[in-house]
Amino acid sequence: MSLYFTKEHEWVRVEGDVATVGISDHAQEALGDIVFAEVPEGGKVVAKGDDAAVVESVKAASDVYAPVGGEVVEGNAALADDPSLINRDPEGEGWFFKLKLSDPSELGGLMDEVAYREWVATL
Amino acid sequence: MDSSENLEKLPLDSWHRARGGRMVPFAGYEMPVQYEGIMAEHLWVREHAGLFDVSHMGQLLFHGPDIDRALESLLPGDLLALKDGRLRYSMLLAEDGGIIDDLMATRRGDHFYLVVNGATKHGDIEHFERRLPRTIAMDHMREQSLLALQGPKAVDALEAIVPGVGELSFMQAGVFHWNGKPLWISRSGYTGEDGFEISVSGRDVEAVADALVADDRVKPIGLGARDSLRLEAGLPLYGHDLDCDTTPVMADLIFAIGKRRRGEGGFAGALRIMAELDGGPAQKRVGLLVDGRQPVREGALILDSEGSEVGRITSGGHSPSLGRPIAMGYVATALAEAGTALTLEQRGKLFQATVAPMPFVPHRYHRKQGAVA
Numbered sequence: 001m002s003l004y005f006t007k008e009h010e011w012v013r014v015e016g017d018v019a020t021v022g023i024s025d026h027a028q029e030a031l032g033d034i035v036f037a038e039v040p041e042g043g044k045v046v047a048k049g050d051d052a053a054v055v056e057s058v059k060a061a062s063d064v065y066a067p068v069g070g071e072v073v074e075g076n077a078a079l080a081d082d083p084s085l086i087n088r089d090p091e092g093e094g095w096f097f098k099l100k101l102s103d104p105s106e107l108g109g110l111m112d113e114v115a116y117r118e119w120v121a122t123l
Numbered sequence: 124m125d126s127s128e129n130l131e132k133l134p135l136d137s138w139h140r141a142r143g144g145r146m147v148p149f150a151g152y153e154m155p156v157q158y159e160g161i162m163a164e165h166l167w168v169r170e171h172a173g174l175f176d177v178s179h180m181g182q183l184l185f186h187g188p189d190i191d192r193a194l195e196s197l198l199p200g201d202l203l204a205l206k207d208g209r210l211r212y213s214m215l216l217a218e219d220g221g222i223i224d225d226l227m228a229t230r231r232g233d234h235f236y237l238v239v240n241g242a243t244k245h246g247d248i249e250h251f252e253r254r255l256p257r258t259i260a261m262d263h264m265r266e267q268s269l270l271a272l273q274g275p276k277a278v279d280a281l282e283a284i285v286p287g288v289g290e291l292s293f294m295q296a297g298v299f300h301w302n303g304k305p306l307w308i309s310r311s312g313y314t315g316e317d318g319f320e321i322s323v324s325g326r327d328v329e330a331v332a333d334a335l336v337a338d339d340r341v342k343p344i345g346l347g348a349r350d351s352l353r354l355e356a357g358l359p360l361y362g363h364d365l366d367c368d369t370t371p372v373m374a375d376l377i378f379a380i381g382k383r384r385r386g387e388g389g390f391a392g393a394l395r396i397m398a399e400l401d402g403g404p405a406q407k408r409v410g411l412l413v414d415g416r417q418p419v420r421e422g423a424l425i426l427d428s429e430g431s432e433v434g435r436i437t438s439g440g441h442s443p444s445l446g447r448p449i450a451m452g453y454v455a456t457a458l459a460e461a462g463t464a465l466t467l468e469q470r471g472k473l474f475q476a477t478v479a480p481m482p483f484v485p486h487r488y489h490r491k492q493g494a495v496a
Contacts, residue, residue: 032347033162035441036417056418058161058441059347061470080416 004107005116006067011091012110014101019068022095023055026120028087031057037083039075039097046072046099048106053096055086068106070099133178134268134325135332142336142343150241152179154346161347165443168314168352169484172274173344174335181244182267182322183237183251187259190235197254198228199371199390201381205230210294210309212379214371215239215247220392220399221367222374223250225359227311229296236307238269238320240361254391268328273318273352275487276340281308281319284334288319292491301331310489314349315356315482317489354449355442357410357481363421364408364437364451372399373453375408406434407459410481413439413448413467413474423469425454425476433458436467444484450476 004012009027013020028034036056046052046066053064053075075097078085086094101107111119131152133139139146144155155176157164167173185194191202200213210229214222224243229236239247244263251261272281282289285299288308296309307322323331335341350360359365365374370392377400384390388397413419418440425434439450450467458465460478467474 032157033160038417054417056441058351058443059156061418061420083416 002107003113004067004110005113006065006110007119008065008067009120010064010067012067012107014107017101017104018073018098019070019101020095020098021052021064021067023064023086023090024116024120025090026123028090028094031055031060031062033058034083034086037079037086037096039079040072042072042074044072045102046070055083064096066099067110068099068101068103070102073098073100133176134328135176135178138329138332139176139343144343144345147346149346150179152241154179155343157345157347158343161345161351162443164342164344164348165351167342168274168316168344168348169444170275172272172276172280172318172338172341173314173348174332174341175271175273175344175349176268176332177241177271177320178268178325178328179241180269181237181239181241181247182264182269183239183244183248184231184262184264185235185237185251185255185259186233187256190233190259191230193255193259194228194235195384195390197250197391198226199380199384199393199396200228201383202228202230202235204381204383207232208295208297210296210311212376214365214376214379215250216371216391216396217367218391220370220395222361222365222369222371223247223367225361225365225376227309229309231296231307242362264322266325267322268325270321270323270328270332270335271312271314271318272321272335272341273312273314273316273344275317277316277318278489280335280338280340281321283338291319291489293317293488301334304331306331313356313358314352315358315484315486316352317487350438351440351443354438354440354451355444355482355484356486357451357483359408359451360438369408369453370396370399370404372396373404373406373408403456405456406453407456408437408451408453409459410479410483411436411439411450411452411465411467411476412479412483413450413476415474416448417474418448419450419467419469419474419476423450423452423467423474425452426466426468426473427455427458428464428466430466433465436469442483449479449483451481454478
């Protein structure tokens with residue numbers, strides 16, 4: 001299992017050829033109280049950089065981009081009823097969607113956890 | 124707009140930062156949008172008491188011969204009938220009846236004290252200087268700060284340090300003292316809750332704020348919760364729900380036009396406003412309950428059953444008290460009846476909504492029995 005991050009504050013946890021995607025603790029902290037999340041359904045194909053999900057806090061709406069391309073295996077259904085899961089456990093239970101990687105080499109452009117945490121500390 | 128180096132700092136700037144306030148640009152100032160989180164702060168105000176720093180707002184003092192009559196040329200409220208130490212919600216009107224700003228006006232001895240919005244205060248001052256008679260003097264009280272203490276526990280918390288304030292009824296004001304410092308306190312606010320607004324010298328504001336938050340019932344509250352609280356209370360926000368293209372009749376603020384004034388006219392925009400009072404405005408501000416969970420925000424289109432645009436959302440978001448999205452906007456008057464089903468369009472997505480009476484959350488103002496507001 002490997003964990004990657006993007007400069008858009010998403011995380012990607014890869015197990016075999018399936019990647020789980022969510023937003024980082026820094027991202028949920030910056031957004032504030034999350035009141036709505038819309039995640040893609042299984043079967044949807046997304047390319048790297050596509051709008052894949054929507055997250056809305058009390059103050060504003062934000063898009064979540066697909067950090068890597070692939071076919072969505074599952075969206076996190078728990079977020080519809082309890083979007084505050086993203087605030088409480090952003091890098092665990094508050095995941096957004098899982099997808100089957102179409103091109104594992106896309107992972108190469110992402111940051112590892114140490115690099116991301118160091119970069120976030122400078123923001 | 125303002126680049127960050129142009130932003131002014133509030134007298135309480137370091138006080139906010141020390142309490143974890145997240146500072147954002149607003150109305151030309153750096154202001155706290157939240158401390159612990161908008162949702163928790165919002166609910167705290169509905170149950171306890173919240174302290175808001177609203178020192179960005181303009182505090183103006185007017186005096187001169189027939190000051191009430193002079194202000195009545197620009198404001199549609201009945202100021203002649205306003206008793207000493209009483210305040211009234213009113214609006215500064217353009218000659219075409221458009222709203223330049225909304226404000227609170229208090230008769231204070233032989234003066235009038237006006238509180239206007241922060242983002243519009245400099246423009247307001249120019250209007251007053253240009254349109255009032257030369258015999259009227261206006262003082263922009265730059266050195267005064269303004270605090271709002273709002274919520275069901277506000278009266279107990281303030282009474283504990285300023286005895287006597289509990290005697291004020293809604294929309295009444297007076298001079299009080301705390302540690303020998305004069306405070307101008309009114310029973311008013313913009314959250315729908317009982318509460319007070321406290322005008323205090325910028326030199327003394329930190330000591331007053333410290334004394335208030337030393338009470339366990341009081342927490343500092345940011346602009347984010349101020350916005351969601353006023354939206355639930357059905358109160359319009361200038362620059363969003365009100366602007367120069369809206370009139371008091373369109374904005375459903377007819378209560379702010381005095382009965383005598385409706386008959387007599389004699390205020391800026393009276394011709395148009397009196398015609399709208401008679402025949403109804405083309406568009407009207409309404410509240411909307413939005414189906415589902417996703418907030419529908421300012422700028423979303425309002426569509427009729429045919430899919431034609433009949434208006435726009437001017438404020439919208441998640442209601443922490445109701446746990447659902449609510450909004451306000453303008454629609455063609457024929458569609459303004461409570462219960463009317465409408466469709467909203469935001470970023471290409473459609474939402475169902477129903478026109479609802481406002482406030483969304485009932486007001487809990489402290490009105491004395493038998494007293495007239």
